[in-house]
Structure formats: structure tokens, C-alpha cells
Amino acid sequence: MRKYRIELHSHTSEVSPCGKITAQEMIELYVQKGYDGIVITDHFTGPLFHDLKDTKDILDRFCKGYNNALSAAQDRIKVYLGAEVRLDESYNDYLVFGNVLNFLKHGKELFGLSLKEFYYLAKEYDLAVFQAHPFRDHMKPAPKEYVDGIEVYNLHTEHESRNYKAVDYARKNNMLGISGTDCHKVHHVGRGGIFTDFVPADEKELKDLILSKNFDLKF
Secondary structure (H helix, E strand, O other), X not given: OOOEEEEOOEOOOOOOOOOOOOHHHXXXXXXXXXXXXXXXXOEEOHHHHOOOOOHHHHHHHHOXXXXXXXXXXXXXOEEEEOEEEOOOOOOOEEEEEOOHHHHHOOHHHHHHOOHHHHHHHHHHOOOEEEEEOOXXXXXXXXXXXXOOEEEEEEOOOOOOOOHHHHHHHHHXXXXXXXXXXXXXXXXXXXXXXXXXXXXXXXXXHHHHHHHHOOOEEEO
């Protein structure tokens, strides 16, 4: 068994309307669960920022949960910034890993892109893109050439993510699969993520680790 545990999919109440626990509460709970790292992947969608025009204001709002998580962590757990992005073209959601901040400076421009355009732009910023819960209602698997993999285990308890379909789909299509809790509430905490041999120093190192496939799934 690999030594370290990292959560890849979590939402704070500061940013994601569906989130029911604050970043500080999230950190305390994951520390109690013995996790070594957590990626804050708050929602980045058009409707969340419809009242904002300035990209700086958009990023300030988006990073509030992450910044609060950083303050609460105090070196007890590594906190990484990620994002769960929804484009205007569909209900699909995409988890983005790596140094996402400069990429997200494109602001509202991102929402109008096609997945193909979004993926190629993400690659210009050296990011990894994974489709979240591809078999939930109203969602469908994205063309595999425009994602780096899929979330095969989504451990949100109030959604039917049909993980068995995601696991089978990834196997048949030789796709990289990841696991995430999709944490929104107290009782979600610590259900998913990955086991690793080390704790990445930053978002780029985390992205490289994920793409290396050098991890085990927690589910």
C-alpha cells in the first residue's frame, strides 16, 4: 500500500453554491481523516460569475475557498488549487489539474469554447483535463482525444454517478482513471482520492504525478 492520501475533488461553501462546508471545516475534517493533500476544485461556470465583468474579480471570488483552505492548513495538509469547469456547450464537467491560475485568467472566454478548443488551450498551459462523473444523468463521455482521462470513481453519495460504467468504459478505451470524493458535505469527507508514494510539492508536480499513473485509487 502506498503511504500518502490525496483528495482530488472537493468543493467549498465559499465558492460552490452546492458546497455545505467551509474551507476551514474541510481542512479540519481531512486532517482528522489522515489525508496528506487535498485539491480544492470549486466550480468554474458561467452562471457563478454572471454578475462580474472584471477577470480579477472573477478570480478573487473563485480562489476564496482555496485561500481559506491554505490559511487553515498551517502545514498540516498540502492544499492544491484545481477547478471543475463546465462549458456552455453541455452539462459535462471537467476537472483541471496543474497551475490553473493563469489559465483561468481567460475568465468568461473559457465558457464559450468547445471542448476541443478548451483542451488544446489547457495544454498550452501544461494542464491535465479529466472528465468528472461522465455517466451521471444529462452527461455523456467526452471524445477521448480531448481529455487525459476520466473520473472512474466519484464517491458523492447523493448522485448516481454509475461508477461501474466509468470503470468499464476506461478499461475498454485504455483511458487513465482517477478517484475523487466530490466532497460537498461532512458525511462525504474522505471517501475517495488517490494513494501515492510522495506528496507533490506544488500543482505542477501533482499534475505530473497523476499523468504518470504512479498512484492507486481510493474508493
